[in-house]
Every structure is written in structure tokens, then in C-alpha cells.
């Protein structure tokens with residue numbers, strides 16, 4: 065599959081699994097998008113440092129818009145509304161996000177708050193799980209804590225009624241960053 | 252016979268409307284979602300791969316366990332090999348004590364339930380908190396049993412959950428699911444943030460890398476393995492696979508077969524200890540993996556039951572099981588439920604504990620069709636039954652019936668003839684009676700049972716066997732007991748249809764019961780005896796094919812005889828030679844008439860060949876026929892499509908499909924006598940599907956099913972008829 069097809073397949077699957085996919089044309093667009101989207105979900109944000117977050121200047125953008133930003137500390141991510149984390153790969157087949165989550169902050173920010181913002185470079189979408197496993201194996205060092213996330217936290221334990229947000233986020237927003245600007249992808 | 256307490260549990264479950272309703276609704280929805288989520292996928296190939304990976308691993312647990320241990324230790328984790336439940340419990344307690352831990356958060360783990368960890372910890376002053384929502388609810392309800400392996404609280408209505416939560420919080424809680432889930436999040440979050448240890452199970456353990464893989468939807472396993480400073484994973488040996496790539500097919504099947512999802516919300520793979528917050532700052536957490544044996548290596552060394560270690564615990568076998576759907580996991584007990592559960596229980600607990608649960612299997616084989624690990628669950632259950640009988644002996648009634656009568660064909664035939672005379676007044680001139688020594692049982696099944704025929708087939712064949720001058724084929728007819736003594740007219744129909752096709756049919760007189768009642772009761776001794784007698788009788792006939800019109804007999808001849816006599820130098824080869832000749836009646840008809848089936852589209856009723864008697868009205872009219880798939884006919888012999896082709900090819904027949912045509916009718920031979928309370932609701936569902944189909948006639952290829960369905964329809968006062976395919980063919984071609 066061509067990367068464009070993978071992207072649209074990924075988007076469809078992720079949304080079918082209950083995630084919200086927000087495509088942006090480049091890193092510079094992330095800040096304004098997030099400010100817009102997150103304001104109704106609360107102003108406290110746990111931000112995990114990562115290449116995309118840095119390139120996007122997220123900290124400054126959010127701070128300027130009045131968000132309170134947590135970057136570490138003993139109670140990291142425990143009391144915030146939103147956690148922002150960059151994921152390593154997307155899996156088109158199931159609309160899944162994959163991350164080497166060995167770092168504690170990556171895990172806490174993606175697990176504890178009610179809203180999780182996943183930053184993902186569109187070029188990092190692979191067709192299936194095997195492709196992603198291979199990518200880590202090629203890297204040579206299998207992660208200590210490897211995580212796959214598909215949609216929000218869910219349960220059907222009471223009367224089989226699907227309810228989201230039981231222990232993890234009830235909202236999964238995927239910011240899909242298209243690397244080469246808007247033209248080629250028609251946006 | 253099932254124990255009293257076990258009977259009581261069955262009774263309670265059958266009378267629990269909310270349990271039954273919930274399981275039924277779930278099972279119906281499950282079948283659809285499973286189908287959708289596997290659409291376009293090669294399930295057969297997938298299960299082959301999983302079976303190969305898991306079977307291969309089961310052959311070398313020791314090697315894999317060592318490799319796994321080395322990998323975990325290389326990363327700084329600890330591995331403890333626990334021989335049994337006690338060793339595992341003690342180890343966990345030691346670790347907890349070392350750290351002065353008072354509270355533990357747990358994500359769902361069968362292994363921890365298997366070792367009764369919670370009770371043990373509580374006795375030692377440590378509080379375990381279940382964090383899977385359903386497990387937590389059950390934990391708050393002391394004495395409540397889980398009803399399903401994957402959804403243990405599926406039987407609880409939301410009002411009940413609200414009462415439980417109200418009691419826990421000491422304040423009123425509305426039965427609003429969304430709100431109750433919020434409460435669970437809030438309450439359990441406190442536990443996650445304060446517990447000193449997290450305990451998890453694992454769905455897969457990878458030897459090559461020392462990785463444990465955990466799937467959840469709620470995200471509780473992620474929290475339990477991230478927040479507390481100590482993580483203990485309890486992992487059965489059967490979770491081991493050699494390589495990382497082996498997880499791919501398992502992860503493809505587990506959520507699909509489990510809940511009809513393409514993937515669970517979270518898949519967590521932990522390889523060695525990782526950073527955690529340790530009081531003052533970030534450090535490396537402590538990781539302990541307990542590799543639990545508790546009967547698993549004994550199982551792996553068992554040539555028969557090793558197969559059950561392939562199980563990936565998806566519970567799809569129970570989701571499709573007509574018996575489980577009625578009684579739930581609350582009846583099976585001992586953590587693992589359904590047919591597979593009884594096998595695991597036999598090894599993880601004891602054979603005694605498995606005796607009652609295994610007896611619930613009616614042998615319909617639906618589970619074997621859907622198992623993503625390709626485990627032949629019903630055959631394993633039968634093997635288990637044999638072992639139970641070996642150890643505990645046959646119960647009194649079975650011993651008299653099987654060893655005293657069925658094993659002695661002469662006596663049995665005499666008794667059956669006597670029964671046919673004695674029952675005269677009871678039948679009141681109707682072909683059904685309500686009380687009859689069928690299978691020499693004094694139990695009433697609460698269903699009409701047929702009368703024993705006045706003249707068995709074996710006494711009628713003299714008139715049926717007409718020598719053909721140039722027979723196309725020489726066939727020996729193996730009728731089986733039901734056709735011989737209850738429905739000889741089915742046998743006559745077989746003679747008629749085959750005679751018309753130029754087949755010379757003979758009836759080997761020495762034939763006896765195929766032994767199925769003994770096989771399904773675990774009585775190997777009687778089964779072997781009957782196998783030998785039948786083989787000798789059938790060899791004597793010198794026929795090219797051995798025709799059966801009973802799929803249970805066919806399976807006995809084709810598959811069970813060679814199995815029973817394997818390793819017996821005098822008999823093994825003979826059993827195989829006979830087995831190779833066995834052919835089902837309808838299959839034979841299909842082959843013989845293959846080239847000249849009447850096309851269903853051709854105008855019916857142009858006279859001549861059509862005098863289908865009362866069954867099929869002459870002229871342009873057609874009769875609506877619905878086909879019931881007998882379990883053995885479809886799942887052992889694989890002839891479901893062949894039978895439909897044969898029927899469709901007849902004029903005057905309009906085939907309409909009923910819902911769930913391949914769902915068991917609840918007969919199962921003596922099962923319907925042993926567990927009438929389970930057999931009956933299974934039958935009722937079948938009857939409803941038949942009625943809803945609008946058909947006037949039900950066709951089936953198993954005389955046992957014919958018996959069960961006729962009995963059920965008779966009780967309903969329905970005029971829908973049930974016929975064996977042979978009878979329909981005989982009538983339609985007169």
C-alpha cells in the first residue's frame with residue numbers, strides 16, 4: 065500500500081475504534097489546533113518532551129493560550145486533564161498506536177488523564193503489527209515497556225453496555241502530522 | 252451420577268432468568284460479531300499457525316522456561332518457578348512482606364484465581380484489590396461466582412451492581428452504568444496510586460526476549476504494572492512461546508475470538524524492570540515473574556491432554572456451547588469453565604473436581620469448530636470421561652445398562668423384543684409413549700419417546716433383500732440400534748432407495764450396538780468389546796461398502812473403532828480396513844446419482860414419477876422442508892452440503908433454512924436421560940426455530956435427532972413431521 069492509502073486506512077480504523085483523528089499539515093499547525101480542541105477539556109496539561117512536541121513549540125503555544133503545563137515531578141500527570149505524548153508508529157490494520165513507553169512519563173501521561181493526545185507522524189504508519197515489531201527489532205533493542213493503544217479505555221462489564229473511560233482515557237485524540245506540508249495530500 | 256451439590260447448582264442456574272437472558276443475548280450477538288471481525292480472514296490458516304506454535308512450545312517448556320528466565324534476569328528481573336499453588340502464594344507473600352506491603356492492585360489473572368491468592372493474602376493481613384471492573388464487583392459480593400471466563404459479571408443486572416456500590420460507598424447509587432463506571436474509576440484510582448505492589452497475569456510470555464504480553468480493554472493492567480514500585484506477574488507455563496513474532500497470530504485471534512474485537516484497547520508488553528516512581532524519585536521498579544506449573548508439565552507429558560495447553564483462553568468455545576449458555580460458568584466452577592475448563596480442572600485441580608463438569612458436555616462439537624487454537628475439545632472431554640470411569644468406576648445404572656445389557660447383544664435384542672410386546676397397552680395405539688425402557692432407563696425424559704418397533708429391522712430384511720443380477724455395488728447395511736429397533740422403516744427406506752440405484756444391500760446379522768453409548772459414557776471396556784464383534788460381523792459380509800444411516804454409528808465405525816483398537820496387533824489393521832469402507836447413506840446416494848439430479852428449477856408435477864405419498868403432494872404443489880444439521884453428520888462427516896444438494900435435487904421439495912440449523916437438538920443419546928433439565932431447553936430452542944421456518948417437514952440424517960425432534964414436536968401437538976432423508980427420498984421417487 066502507498067503511504068497515502070495507509071494513512072487513510074489508519075484514519076478510518078482508528079475512528080472506527082473510537083479515537084478522533086485530527087490531521088495537521090505540519091508541526092507548526094499542532095499548537096493552534098490543540099489550543100482550540102483542548103480548551104473545552106480543561107486547562108491542566110501534562111506534556112512529555114519529544115521531537116514533535118519540541119518542533120511544534122507546544123509548550124510555548126499552550127502556555128501562551130493560558131494552559132497550565134506539567135513536565136515532571138512526584139505527582140506527574142495525576143491531577144491534569146490532558147496528557148500529550150508522541151507515539152512512534154501507527155498500525156493501519158487496526159487503527160492502533162505503538163510506543164516504546166519505557167520512560168515513566170510517557171506511560172503516566174498516556175494513562176492517567178481523561179484525555180490523551182497522541183502525536184503521530186503520518187510517515188510512521190505501517191500496515192500491520194508485524195511491520196512495527198520488525199521496526200523495533202531492527203533498532204536492536206526491544207523496549208522494556210512496549211505499548212499498543214487502540215481507541216479509548218473501555219469496558220462492557222456491566223450488562224455488556226459499552227462504556228468508555230474506565231481506568232484510562234475516555235478520549236483519545238490523534239494528531240496526525242503530515243510531514244511534507246499540505247499540497248501533496250490535498251489539504 | 253452427578254453430585255448433589257452440582258445438581259443444585261444446575262438447578263439454580265437454570266432458574267436464574269437474568270443469568271440465562273444475559274448469556275443468551277450475549278451468545279447471539281457474539282456469533283454475529285465474531286463472524287464480522289473474521290470476515291475476509293483465513294481462520295483455518297490462522298488456527299493452524301497458533302496450534303503449531305503452542306503445540307511446539309508445549310513440547311519444550313523446560314527449554315523455553317530457561318531461555319525466558321535468562322532473558323528476564325539479563326534485564327534485571329527475577330523469575331521464580333513455582334511447582335504448585337502453595338509455592339506461588341508463599342513467594343508472593345515473601346516479596347510483599349519484605350517491602351512491608353499492605354495493599355495490592357491486581358489486574359485480571361486466571362492463574363491468581365487458580366492459586367486462590369486473594370484468600371491467602373487476606374488471611375495474612377494483605378488486602379488485594381481486583382481492578383478489572385467485573386472482578387471488582389464480584390470481589391465486593393462475597394460468595395458470588397463468576398459466570399463467564401472473559402465477562403465474569405455478565406449475569407448481574409445494573410440494579411444489582413448499584414446495590415453493591417451503595418453498600419460499598421455507604422451512600423445511594425443510581426443504577427446508571429456510565430455513572431457507576433465513573434465511581435469505579437474514582438475508587439480504584441485511589442488504590443492504584445497507593446498500592447505497594449501490582450499483580451498481573453499474562454496472555455503470552457516470549458522466551459526469546461523475556462517479554463510478557465497483557466491485553467486489556469479497561470487499561471487496568473497498564474496502571475497496575477506502572478504505578479506501584481513492585482510488579483509480580485503470574486504466568487502459567489502454557490503462555491510460553493519461543494519468539495516475538497509468535498505473538499502476532501495469537502494477538503490476531505485472541506480479541507477476535509474473545510469478544511469479536513479486532514484488538515483490545517491496550518496491549519502491553521513488558522520486558523524486564525522499567526522505571527517507576529519510588530517514593531522520593533524515579534528509580535527502577537522490581538519485577539518478579541512467577542512461572543506457574545501446578546499440573547502443567549504433567550499435562551505436557553501426557554500424549555493425549557497436551558493438546559489442551561494450546562488454549563489461549565479466549566472463551567469462544569463456551570460462547571458457542573449450547574450447554575454453557577444455559578448453565579454458565581457458575582455451574583462448572585473451579586475457575587476454568589466449559590468443556591476446556593473441565594480438562595484444565597482435571598490437571599490444575601484434580602480428576603475428582605473435573606468429574607461433574609466434564610459430564611455436562613453433550614458432544615455437539617461446536618466448540619471444536621471455533622477454537623482458534625484448534626483444540627479438539629469434545630474428544631478430549633471423552634478421553635477425560637474414560638479416565639474418570641477408570642478411576643471412579645461406572646455408576647450403578649450405567650454399569651447394568653452397558654456392561655450387563657449393551658455389551659451382550661443377544662440379551663439386548665431379546666430384551667428389546669420383549670419390551671416391544673410389553674409396551675403394547677402403554678402406547679395407546681400411538682407411535683409415542685411417555686415411559687419406556689429405552690436405553691433400559693427408568694428415567695422419564697419429559698418428552699414423548701417412541702415405541703419399540705413390533706418387528707425390528709433385522710427380522711424384516713429377509714423380505715427386503717432381493718438379489719440383483721448385475722448389482723452396481725455390493726453394500727452391507729449397518730443399521731445401528733435406533734433404526735433396527737425403533738425406526739426399522741428408515742432401514743426399509745435405505746433398502747428401497749439403494750435398490751433402485753442398483754445396489755445390492757445385505758444386513759450382516761452379527762452386527763451389534765456400535766458402542767456409542769459406552770464411548771460417550773467413558774466405558775472403554777464395553778466399547779472395545781463391541782468394536783471387535785462388529786468388525787468380525789462386517790468382515791463376514793464381504794461387501795465393497797458399509798452403509799450407515801446414523802452418523803453416530805458412522806463415527807464409531809470410521810473413527811472410534813480404529814482408535815479403540817490401536818496398538819492391538821490382531822485388530823488394528825482390521826479396524827482400519829472396515830473404517831475405510833464406511834459410507835453414509837446420503838453421501839452414497841449423492842455419489843450414485845451425482846450426474847442425474849433432477850434440477851430444482853424443472854417444472855414439477857408432469858405426472859408419472861411423482862407419487863410421493865402423504866409426504867409430498869403430487870401435482871404442482873411443493874412441500875416446504877427444512878434441514879436439521881445433526882452434530883455428528885455436519886461436524887464429523889462434513890456432509891451438511893451434500894444432504895442439502897440431495898434434497899434440493901428432488902421434485903416437490905422446497906428447501907427453507909431454519910435459524911441455527913446446525914445447533915444441537917439436545918439429544919446426545921443418554922445425555923437427554925442424564926440431564927433432561929438441560930436437554931429440554933436445548934430442544935425447545937430447536938423446536939422454536941423449526942416452527943419459525945414455516946416448514947411442514949424437517950429432514951435430518953440422524954435417527955437420534957429424528958427421535959428427539961419427533962418427541963418434542965409431538966409434545967407441542969405440532970403437525971410438523973420429521974423424517975430421515977432416506978424416508979423422504981424413498982417417498983419422493985416411488
Ligand code: SF4
Nearest residue numbers: 572590612613615616
Ligand atoms: S462439544 Fe458441544 S456441549 Fe461439548 S463443550 Fe463443545 S460446544 Fe459444549
Ligand code: SF4
Nearest residue numbers: 562563565566568622
Ligand atoms: S479451548 Fe479454544 S476456544 Fe476455548 S478458550 Fe481455549 S482457545 Fe479459546
